[in-house]
Amino acid sequence: MFKKKPTIKALSPLRSSDRRKTADAIIADYQLSPPSLPDDATADEKAAATAAHTTLRASLLPENTQSARFTTTHGPDLKPVSGTLYVGSHNGSEPRILWVKIDEKMYPTVYTLWQTTCIVPLLHTHGVVVEKLQGGADLMTPGLANGPPFPEKATKGSVIAIASREKPTVPVVVGVCLVDVSGVKHVHGAKGAAVQTVHWMGDELWAYSTSGKGGKRPPEELDGWRDRNTNVNEGLTGIEHLDLEDEEEDGGVPLDETTRPEPRTPYNNHVEGEEATQKENGQADGKEFTISEIDEAFRNAFLYGIYHHKTTQKSELKFGLTFPISQSFVMSDLIQPFLPAFTPEEAAQLQIKKSSYKNLKKFIKSLDKQGVLKSKERDGHETTVVDIDFEDQTISDFKPYPIPKKETQASGNLGHGATAQATASTDAGDSSVGQKLRIITYHRPKEKLANIFSSASNASGGLYTSAEIRPIITSYIESENIVSLTNKRLVQLNPSLANAVFDGSSPLDKEVIAKGSVPRDALIDRIVASCSPFYAIVRNDASDAKTRSGGPPKIRITLETRSGNKKVTKISGLEAYFIPPQPLADELRKVCAGSTSVERLEGSSPRAPVMEIMVQGPQKDAVVKALEKRGVQRNWIETLDKTKGKKK
Known part of the structure; x- marks a missing residue:
């Protein structure tokens, strides 16, 4: 059906409630729900x-799913077909179309079947037929x-x-049984035909x-598709390694204290290095964290972050920390690298939203009340850390505990640079x-300068750098x-x-x-200023960089106030610098510990859209650091702070 390129409108983020509703509809349509629990279930x-x-x-x-x-x-008579596409990614991978909705029917794409196995019956055919x-x-x-x-669920429709x-465990075609x-x-x-193809790899x-x-x-092989007769409800093994995405605060089914298992031993009771091998190999106990354990994990991670700075930057003023410290830096550099999350499942549970604090602002204020640090409200919205009591008994008595090896390596850098390393996993793809x-x-x-350049044996219609123009003019002066x-x-x-x-x-002139x-x-x-400007942005010393008229564009970072006193940061103009917006948005979502979205910039052409990233909170510094990792110099960035009405 999609041999011809469809016309796709701009993507828009899928609201959390709509995402859950759509996912539940898929679960119901494809009969993916597990058997109902008995009334006496524990x-x-x-x-x-x-x-x-x-x-x-x-x-x-x-959670990052967008729709369009x-x-x-379709067909020899070019019958019009319309519907909705759902685009998303797992584990920081490249966003892809995961589902397509036509006539109220949801069809998975091969990307969904490679990620989540056995959600539909699997048929086989010969390679030449494929x-x-x-x-x-x-x-x-x-x-x-x-x-x-053949699979008993492969019924008509x-x-x-x-x-x-040849590759019996890797689906490459999606269709409907005729x-x-x-x-x-x-x-x-x-x-006669047995299956009508809807979508295929290619x-x-x-x-x-x-x-x-x-x-x-x-992929070469997918273990989840074990057998062509695998029962769907018994075969959802492809989701075991996925990150459990956060539910929004306005929905989901929270697990209260009465429905959680017994608490585990607090992490700061471990001796440094103890159980590290077992944990690093991903042999987690598989239990749910209680709310108190999540609270304790965040508090211990913050103390570990301070301990790390005290032990690695002893000679630096304030142990290498520059005050005031923003909320985003507290999360990305002082907490996330030191959370004891050894598996995706544990990482999914260790979220600030699932703690009793619910957000980082309240977490920082709780440490302020305990005397560990001093905080201050900035602009009535963000809470910053203005000082830390490094001699506080809690900090002095802190003992390190096992953390994932990759995070320990990430936190090995000093100062603010740890942010980039701590989020290295977000850069995949x-x-x-x-x-x-x-x-x-x-x-x-320009045409009026043609005589000057032609006299120097150069084509007047050519492009010259400033260094190339000087000898041309010198040659003209000497020849005349x-x-x-x-x-x-x-x-x-x-x-x-x-x-x-x-x-x-x-x-x-006169x-x-x-x-x-x-x-x-x-x-x-004066001659250089009289010429028409052109530019080329060269990536990795490529020889085929495209030359464009005018001056080089700037990446724009705009800070705005929305919905009262809530601030957001918008980033646009990335395409000219070869930066895909969605992976950058995914990285900023983790670094800034806030929601992000990617939409077409209003006023841009649908044929050549300019995408705009929106990040929750005033995140200029984090954005600039992420852009510098991608080869962008600071003088190529233009910042507009609409919250103060001034251009920086």
Whole structure:
């Protein structure tokens, strides 16, 4: 169906309530819900069921899911087709189309089937047939392989996946059964189509990317698709390694103290290095954290962050910390690298929203009340740390505990630079991280300067750098023999120079014309200024950088106040610097501990959209650091602070 590229409107973030509703509809349509719990189910069983349901939701539609309407045509008569696309990513990977909705029916893409296995029946065919299917052909009944019998859920009208016999565990086609495949007894000699293809690896849904990258190649093998007759409700093994995305504060089913298991030993009771091997190998106990344990984990992580600075920067003033410290720095540099999260499941539980504090502002104020630090409200919105009592008994008595090895390495850097390392995992799949950029400015001589450049044996329509123009003008001066006899730094004006460069429109022009001479450097500067500007942004010393007219664009960071006193940070203009917006937004979401979204900038062309990232809170410093990691220099950034009405 998607052999032809569809017309896709701008993506917009999916509200948390809509995401949950849509995910629940998918779970119901595809019968993915586990068996109902008995009335006498224990609190632990209920808690486990709730957690499993939340995880399943997140695996089908991650929290970062965005949606967009699309239109296309299908079939020989070009029948109009419209619907909704759902784009998202798991574990910081490249955002892809995960689901497509047509006529109220949700179809998974191959990316969803590679991530979450066994949600639909899996049929098999021969490799040569797969090549035909990936051209848009339907699967004929004689093309069915590895059967009969076929999966019992492959009934007429059901959505199925198709894999080749060569790679039997990797679905590459999504379709709809035209007949009751489960009831087919013989394939040899049978006639007619068995499956209508809807989507396949290689079509325009597979190729779509918010960053312009091509489609992702399939894995070699997927353990989740164990057997073609696997029962769907028994085979949801593909979601085990997923991050459990946070639920929004306005929804979800919280687990109260009565539904949680017994508390575990507090982490700061561990001796340094104890159980580290077991934990680092991911052998977690699989239990749920209680709210008090989450509170304690955040408090201990903050103390660990201070301990780290005290032990690694003993000679620095304030142990390398610069006050006031923003909330985002407290989270990204003093807490996150030191949380005892050894598995994605533990990382999903250790979220500030799931603590009793609910947000970082209240957490900082609680430490203020305990005398560990001093905080101050800034602009009536953000709470900053203005001082830390490094001699406080709590800090002095702190003992380190095992933390994940990769986070320990990340926190090994000193000062504010730890932010980039601590979030290194968010850079996976972002090709702009570590790139080298440089801007080359060119000048194209205008028509009135043609005689000057043609006399120097150069094409007047060419592009020149400032360094290249100087010898051209020098050559012209010498060929015309217009160097002043009394002062070699002066150039005598001839009619060509006077008419092309000094038109007499300003007092300076009139003075130069009256004198009949001009300093050589001033003449060259004036000619350069008279040319039309061009630029090229060169990435990693590429030789095919595209030249564009005008001056180089700047990346704009805008701070605004919305909904009363809530501040947001917007970033636009990334495309010219080869920076995909979505991976950057995902990184900022973790670094700034706040929500992010990516939308088309209002007023930009739908054919060449300019995307805008919005980050919760005043996050200019974090954004600049992230851009510098991507090769952007600070003088290429323009900041507009609308919260104060001043341009910086």
